[in-house]
Amino acid sequence: MKAVYYQGSGTFTVGRGEILPPGEGEVRLEVAYCGLCGTDLHIAHGSMDDRVRPPQVIGHEMAGTVAETGTGVTGLRPGDKVVVRPLDSRGQTAADKGISHICRNLKFLGIDTPGAFQHSWTVPAFTIHRLPPDTDLKLAALTEPLAVACHDVRRGRVAAGETVVVIGGGPIGVMIALVARSRGAQVIVSEVNASRLAFIRRLGLTVIDPGQADLAQAVEEVTRGAGADVVFEVSGSAGGAMTMTKLAGLRGRIVVVAIFSAPPAVNLFDVFWKELEVLGTRVYEPEDYENAIDFVIGGRLPLADLITSVEPLERLPAALEELERNPSAMKILVDCRA
Amino acid sequence: MKAVYYQGSGTFTVGRGEILPPGEGEVRLEVAYCGLCGTDLHIAHGSMDDRVRPPQVIGHEMAGTVAETGTGVTGLRPGDKVVVRPLDSRGQTAADKGISHICRNLKFLGIDTPGAFQHSWTVPAFTIHRLPPDTDLKLAALTEPLAVACHDVRRGRVAAGETVVVIGGGPIGVMIALVARSRGAQVIVSEVNASRLAFIRRLGLTVIDPGQADLAQAVEEVTRGAGADVVFEVSGSAGGAMTMTKLAGLRGRIVVVAIFSAPPAVNLFDVFWKELEVLGTRVYEPEDYENAIDFVIGGRLPLADLITSVEPLERLPAALEELERNPSAMKILVDCRA
Numbered sequence: 010m011k012a013v014y015y016q017g018s019g020t021f022t023v024g025r026g027e028i029l030p031p032g033e034g035e036v037r038l039e040v041a042y043c044g045l046c047g048t049d050l051h052i053a054h055g056s057m058d059d060r061v062r063p064p065q066v067i068g069h070e071m072a073g074t075v076a077e078t079g080t081g082v083t084g085l086r087p088g089d090k091v092v093v094r095p096l097d098s099r100g101q102t103a104a105d106k107g108i109s110h111i112c113r114n115l116k117f118l119g120i121d122t123p124g125a126f127q128h129s130w131t132v133p134a135f136t137i138h139r140l141p142p143d144t145d146l147k148l149a150a151l152t153e154p155l156a157v158a159c160h161d162v163r164r165g166r167v168a169a170g171e172t173v174v175v176i177g178g179g180p181i182g183v184m185i186a187l188v189a190r191s192r193g194a195q196v197i198v199s200e201v202n203a204s205r206l207a208f209i210r211r212l213g214l215t216v217i218d219p220g221q222a223d224l225a226q227a228v229e230e231v232t233r234g235a236g237a238d239v240v241f242e243v244s245g246s247a248g249g250a251m252t253m254t255k256l257a258g259l260r261g262r263i264v265v266v267a268i269f270s271a272p273p274a275v276n277l278f279d280v281f282w283k284e285l286e287v288l289g290t291r292v293y294e295p296e297d298y299e300n301a302i303d304f305v306i307g308g309r310l311p312l313a314d315l316i317t318s319v320e321p322l323e324r325l326p327a328a329l330e331e332l333e334r335n336p337s338a339m340k341i342l343v344d345c346r347a
Numbered sequence: 348m349k350a351v352y353y354q355g356s357g358t359f360t361v362g363r364g365e366i367l368p369p370g371e372g373e374v375r376l377e378v379a380y381c382g383l384c385g386t387d388l389h390i391a392h393g394s395m396d397d398r399v400r401p402p403q404v405i406g407h408e409m410a411g412t413v414a415e416t417g418t419g420v421t422g423l424r425p426g427d428k429v430v431v432r433p434l435d436s437r438g439q440t441a442a443d444k445g446i447s448h449i450c451r452n453l454k455f456l457g458i459d460t461p462g463a464f465q466h467s468w469t470v471p472a473f474t475i476h477r478l479p480p481d482t483d484l485k486l487a488a489l490t491e492p493l494a495v496a497c498h499d500v501r502r503g504r505v506a507a508g509e510t511v512v513v514i515g516g517g518p519i520g521v522m523i524a525l526v527a528r529s530r531g532a533q534v535i536v537s538e539v540n541a542s543r544l545a546f547i548r549r550l551g552l553t554v555i556d557p558g559q560a561d562l563a564q565a566v567e568e569v570t571r572g573a574g575a576d577v578v579f580e581v582s583g584s585a586g587g588a589m590t591m592t593k594l595a596g597l598r599g600r601i602v603v604v605a606i607f608s609a610p611p612a613v614n615l616f617d618v619f620w621k622e623l624e625v626l627g628t629r630v631y632e633p634e635d636y637e638n639a640i641d642f643v644i645g646g647r648l649p650l651a652d653l654i655t656s657v658e659p660l661e662r663l664p665a666a667l668e669e670l671e672r673n674p675s676a677m678k679i680l681v682d683c684r685a
Binding site for chain 2: 286
């Protein structure tokens with residue numbers, strides 16, 4: 010039973026995993042697959058060493074089965090297929106006004122506490138969502154990022170018939186585009202990388218390279234001058250931050266998905282002039298997980314196409330490098346069954 | 348019967364006003380008072396010469412009486428006290444999605460068409476709101492900026508018991524603070540100018556000079572760590588744009604009232620992290636006018652205190668200079684009865 014430990018300063022080691030018997034209200038899981046996330050890359054870069062405590066197992070995009078349950082846990086049995094919503098809001102206070110999923114003392118499993126790049130993982134029972142018995146656990150490992158996309162689309166109140174622009178065609182941008190399209194929206198993805206452009210086009214999505222074509226003009230044409238109803242800024246780039254207000258029509262919604270490391274210039278005149286609505290969005294709430302699970306089991310989205318490769322646990326460090334090097338790598342899963 | 352004409356390049360002349368008989372659907376008014384607005388200052392600076400067509404009468408914050416009505420006009424009689432909502436949305440198209448008050452072809456009376464710094468003013472009947480017979484027309488001349496404030500507070504969904512910060516204590520900022528307070532909110536105004544600080548304090552509002560005290564810490568203390576529910580950015584300053592996201596609590600609302608001439612840096616990380624909502628707001632809708640009129644006739648706000656002086660029409664150019672020079676000048680009215 011293996012585990013991969015982050016040792017700080019960007020280094021990982023493969024070692025022996027621990028089996029932690031579940032305490033009261035806890036469940037011990039056997040992890041089948043766990044996806045690599047941009048956040049894991051940040052950790053690998055040492056950018057989150059103030060939150061991660063080496064040697065620590067990371068990883069939070071998992072799917073697996075119940076191994077054993079602690080006292081007081083009901084509704085779960087060994088063998089049940091499950092995913093984990095890796096948020097622990099037990100530290101919330103009155104100052105959080107009941108907004109628990111982003112409360113100030115939020116602990117993120119796999120960052121602030123041990124994660125899922127190991128075969129045996131013990132977690133609080135309240136983080137668990139059950140899956141139907143015939144669920145494909147590889148697809149189920151996409152639940153967490155898909156729940157991010159579901160939350161983003163819900164924050165943007167995307168409705169059928171609306172025109173949506175997604176700036177940035179990485180894994181989250183593509184999932185937002187797919188979820189928005191499934192809601193009946195007309196979706197345009199903006200992406201500059203050639204291999205991503207080709208990949209997104211193969212998914213049947215409309216994609217524009219703003220370096221090659223005039224994105225704003227394309228949006229004007231498609232909307233007959235009305236502008237986009239919803240714009241998702243997923244690129245985290247200065248260009249994206251400046252473009253987002255330009256693309257939106259009157260009272261358009263702009264959803265800020267990307268994590269901006271420095272405050273970009275934002276055209277607040279556009280915000281005023283068109284009465285725009287700029288909405289921040291972060292992680293997910295339980296209903297977003299339920300929506301994501303519906304997509305995982307419903308087969309309506311081309312989720313299998315998003316899985317770039319499945320790597321053995323010991324290749325995790327190499328897989329992180331691959332994720333960094335290859336822009337068309339969407340989702341790399343790690344097989345944690347060993 | 349006098350009128351003041353903007354002659355372009357920042358110059359004004361006093362001349363003879365025209366009496367335009369009302370056409371079909373039009374009403375000829377006798378203007379009693381018309382307030383000076385920051386927009387009039389922009390026009391005086393020559394910054395809006397692409398919209399104003401000299402020689403043109405400007406002015407749009409008026410109150411007066413009906414002189415005569417054109418054919419097809421019902422519900423208005425000579426002598427009726429009225430105010431004008433100076434928006435002509437007849438050019439709206441499908442691309443405006445019914446959002447008429449900020450439609451792309453909006454004409455603003457007093458900017459894109461002749462205004463109210465004259466005794467006789469002929470306008471479309473649909474712009475008129477009637478006032479009760481005993482309304483004080485000086486106070487009624489505050490209806491337009493007050494409707495801006497009502498619209499801003501409505502966009503911000505300010506509710507009783509909420510904590511509101513208004514960044515910038517000019518006329519609109521002060522009116523927003525007063526309207527928000529009347530809705531039961533706890534209001535803090537942030538202002539740097541000493542004479543404005545003193546004026547705002549005399550209105551009984553809590554005001555902080557962010558150069559002298561730690562505004563963010565004050566908001567933290569007042570809200571017991573929760574942060575502000577609503578922040579109004581009315582300063583148009585780079586500092587205000589950077590502070591607004593810091594002051595807001597989880598899912599706080601930020602209302603962008605100011606007109607930013609250049610895109611400022613905005614902390615989109617805060618927007619993401621706290622799931623903030625940044626809302627643009629511009630002019631008003633009919634219900635904002637009705638709310639503003641309720642304040643004018645209801646006597647619940649210290650509106651008379653906001654009237655700095657009443658000047659004769661021929662002193663309009665000097666009054667514009669006074670407005671520019673004196674930061675504690677809130678509302679200067681021009682007496683157009685001559």
